[in-house]
Structures are given as structure tokens and as C-alpha cells.
Amino acid sequence: MLRRIVIALLLLAAFIWANNTSFLVRQEDGGKPRLLSHRGVHQIFAGDTVRNDTCTANPVQPITHGFIENTIPSMRAAFEAGADVVEIDVHLTPDNIFAVFHDWTVDCRTNGTGQTNEIPFYQLQTLDVAYRYSADGETFPLRGSGLGLIPSLTDVLDTFPKRKFLINFKSNRRSEGLALTDLLENSEYQSQVFGVYGGSKPTQVVVDQIDGLRGFDRTSVKACLLRYAALGWSGYFPHSCRSQIIAVPINYAPLLWGWPLRFQERMAANNTEIILVGPYDGAKRTIGIDTPELLGRVPEGFSGYIWTNEIDQISSWQSP
Numbered sequence: 001m002l003r004r005i006v007i008a009l010l011l012l013a014a015f016i017w018a019n020n021t022s023f024l025v026r027q028e029d030g031g032k033p034r035l036l037s038h039r040g041v042h043q044i045f046a047g048d049t050v051r052n053d054t055c056t057a058n059p060v061q062p063i064t065h066g067f068i069e070n071t072i073p074s075m076r077a078a079f080e081a082g083a084d085v086v087e088i089d090v091h092l093t094p095d096n097i098f099a100v101f102h103d104w105t106v107d108c109r110t111n112g113t114g115q116t117n118e119i120p121f122y123q124l125q126t127l128d129v130a131y132r133y134s135a136d137g138e139t140f141p142l143r144g145s146g147l148g149l150i151p152s153l154t155d156v157l158d159t160f161p162k163r164k165f166l167i168n169f170k171s172n173r174r175s176e177g178l179a180l181t182d183l184l185e186n187s188e189y190q191s192q193v194f195g196v197y198g199g200s201k202p203t204q205v206v207v208d209q210i211d212g213l214r215g216f217d218r219t220s221v222k223a224c225l226l227r228y229a230a231l232g233w234s235g236y237f238p239h240s241c242r243s244q245i246i247a248v249p250i251n252y253a254p255l256l257w258g259w260p261l262r263f264q265e266r267m268a269a270n271n272t273e274i275i276l277v278g279p280y281d282g283a284k285r286t287i288g289i290d291t292p293e294l295l296g297r298v299p300e301g302f303s304g305y306i307w308t309n310e311i312d313q314i315s316s317w318q319s320p
Helices: 003-022 074-081 153-159 174-184 188-193 200-209 218-234 259-269 292-296 311-317
Strands: 033-040 085-092 098-100 164-167 193-198 244-249 273-277 304-308
Touching: 003 218, 033 311, 074 085, 074 311, 085 174, 098 153, 098 174, 098 200, 098 292, 153 188, 164 174, 174 188, 174 200, 188 193, 193 200, 193 273, 200 218, 218 244, 259 273, 292 311, 304 311
Parallel strands: 033 085, 033 304, 085 164, 164 193, 244 273, 273 304
Antiparallel strands: 085 098
16 A cells, blocks of 8 residues: 555656656747836836835936936837836826826926826926936936926827837726726727736726736736646646736746746746746835846746846846
């Protein structure tokens, strides 16, 4: 009896290994990763911790360029630096225009005050989005350079008709999902949207109503990865992982069944894109693959997307 149990366990272990090893996955394209630029080329916050109310415009790292996140010049610079997708943030204003801007209020970065989605778009365009950026808390060298640089979503899509964007809903208003659906349906804009994420209500509306458009939120990613962690060893692929975008922290990725190539193969077969992000440490801050050390941890053959805040630097870290 003991011998039979041992043999059965060995056979099960062999099955699990064969079913999840990357050694048996054949890649014809060489597995080159793609780059997702978070907010375009931008000033990087220099503080140690970020909470919901932290102003990330002061302090920033020493200012060596004039690009401001979520502006058309910053997006253009990101694409020129090699980005395949640029992530942008949107708010639906009272005049039913999607303003591309990160913060819930304009107080942190601009010379204005107020809640972003309560300010008409024409007023947002009068603000200086570079007004409060400072590396030392005393000097503000970018003031005046950001006047009128808050774009609308249609401004962005019209400027880059052949480029892809990941759209982040900053609110959880269902009405924003309906408004984006109206904008994208039967429109050439739809082909420019890599995906949507953020607030679960607007994200779900868009994903449900526009066939083939993918998205994610915390709930959907958690549901997918937990089910996959429980059953993926067998080759079972959860329905919650199908036709999705899955954000995977680089420190948890090796724990996934079949990581990297078998996992990647399964996701691709089910129309799901993988975005590899920086280490998850329990904070809400979005951490990217932002150092040479982290980029070095991206496995050979990975052909999903790498989320980075350092798009202008990352190409110099990559091996020839």
C-alpha cells in the first residue's frame, strides 16, 4: 500500500511538473517584452511613502526635463522612447468632456483649486499644470510651462491615431463608463484603447458593453489570480481570467503555476494580456519596473507588458 501511495505521488508530481514547466513551451518570436508607460514621461515623486492625500508634485526628483504627466508632450516623448502603450487618467467634467489629469483635485499640481470632475473643461485648460512642481520645496522652475496643457481624451486620441492607451477611471461613477462607451461605440477611437481600469463600476460598464474591449480592477485581478493559484496546476483555466488584463506584481509572479512561459501561453490562448508591475508591498501606490535591478528580474522569454514610470530610462537598462 505504501509503495502504491509513493508511486501515485511521484506520478502526480511528474504530471504537475510536465503540465507547468516552461521548458516544454516553444516560442517562435523570441519572447520580447512590450513597454507600458505610466502617465508618459513625467517628474518622479521623491518621497518615501504615498497615501491618498499625498501631493506627488513636491518633492520630485531633481528636475532634468520639462515633461508633465498626462500631457500630450509627455505622451509623445514616451512613444518616442519606445512605449507600446501609454497609461492615462481621466475625469468626466460637468460639460461631459473627459479631461486627462491624474488627481482628484487640481490643488496639488496647478495654480487652481477644486475637485477635478466638478470643474468645466474650459476652466481646466486655463490652469498651469506645472505650477507646483518642486525638487526642494522652495523653487518652482516649471511654472508657466504647463499653461493650457490639460488635454481632453479626444485631443489625445486625435493626436495619436495609431497609438494605444490604457485608460484609468479615477472615479467609481457608472456614468463615466456610459460616457466612454458612447464615445467609443462605432468609432475609430475604439481601436486605440488597449484597455480600461480603475473604478469598478465604470470599468465594468465599458467591458460589458463594448465587445472585445478588455479591462481590470482590483476585484477582477484578485478573483482571477486566486482561482488560478488554487487550480492552475491541473491546467484548468478560470473563467474569471478569460479576455481580461491581469496585472501581476513581479515579486508574486514566480508563485504562479507555469510562470513564466506556460502561464503566458495559457493567458494568450484565452485572450488575456499580462502586465508585469513592480513589487506589491501592501501599499496602494502604483510601483513600476523602475530600476535596472527590477528589469533584470523580468524572465527571459516574457512577452507581456512591463509597467514602468521610467520609460525614458528603461531602454538603456535593457540588454542589446
